Amino acid sequence: SQKIEQNSEALNIQEGKTATLTCNYTNYSPAYLQWYRQDPGRGPVFLLLIRENEKEKRKERLKVTFDTTLKQSLFHITASQPADSATYLCAPASGYALNFGKGTSLLVTP
Amino acid sequence: DSGVTQTPKHLITATGQRVTLRCSPRSGDLSVYWYQQSLDQGLQFLIQYYNGEERAKGNILERFSAQQFPDLHSELNLSSLELGDSALYFCASSPGQGRAGELFFGEGSRLTVL
Numbered sequence: 672s673q674k675i676e677q678n679s680e681a682l683n684i685q686e687g688k689t690a691t692l693t694c695n696y697t698n699y700s701p702a703y704l705q706w707y708r709q710d711p712g713r714g715p716v717f718l719l720l721i722r723e724n725e726k727e728k729r730k731e732r733l734k735v736t737f738d739t740t741l742k743q744s745l746f747h748i749t750a751s752q753p754a755d756s757a758t759y760l761c762a763p764a765s766g767y768a769l770n771f772g773k774g775t776s777l778l779v780t781p
Numbered sequence: 782d783s784g785v786t787q788t789p790k791h792l793i794t795a796t797g798q799r800v801t802l803r804c805s806p807r808s809g810d811l812s813v814y815w816y817q818q819s820l821d822q823g824l825q826f827l828i829q830y831y832n833g834e835e836r837a838k839g840n841i842l843e844r845f846s847a848q849q850f851p852d853l854h855s856e857l858n859l860s861s862l863e864l865g866d867s868a869l870y871f872c873a874s875s876p877g878q879g880r881a882g883e884l885f886f887g888e889g890s891r892l893t894v895l
Contacts, residue, residue, distance in 0.1 A: 705883065712889075714886030714888050715886050766837065767829055767837035768839055773823030
């Protein structure tokens with residue numbers, strides 16, 4: 672069955688450092704992959720989408736890579752700030768449905 | 782504000798009861814998605830509608846049903862409720878059929894089954 676794995680343990684980093692979150696998937700070949708941010712008790716908010724023919728995508732301090740051979744996406748936040756503290760969800764997609772990983776909680780401390 | 786409206790925001794009910802959750806998508810969006818989020822399961826895809834027709838189905842229980850109306854709003858009906866149905870239920874919308882577009886999520890309906 673299809674599986675999406677994100678680090679279940681929370682990631683704690685210091686302000687100003689780069690946070691790197693991992694998303695691995697098995698048993699399917701997504702045509703694209705999305706990343707979302709979710710704050711406690713709120714709905715997820717879209718951040719970035721990367722297609723299977725794109726190796727890397729950037730948006731301001733965010734960078735996403737997509738390795739279809741390794742079946743992995745990495746999500747980087749550079750110059751992290753306390754306001755970046757949230758849970759980040761990845762969603763590899765092929766077809767109509769969009770399934771999400773359980774998310775990785777990021778805590779950025781001053 | 783994503784433009785997606787969900788009601789009610791909070792709902793407390795008893796086991797065995799039936800509830801209806803309502804979602805109004807962003808203006809112009811034709812697709813509506815329903816998700817269930819509980820602490821241990823993460824965000825689980827339930828069902829997707831596009832312009833009134835069911836497009837994709839996830840792990841939706843037989844006790845749950847949904848529909849999208851001609852005005853594009855959607856309702857998720859949960860019946861014979863069990864304690865384990867307590868969760869946040871999110872609705873999301875997108876302009877197209879969802880193949881490569883971002884989803885806009887509402888703020889969710891928190892269901893507590895006692």
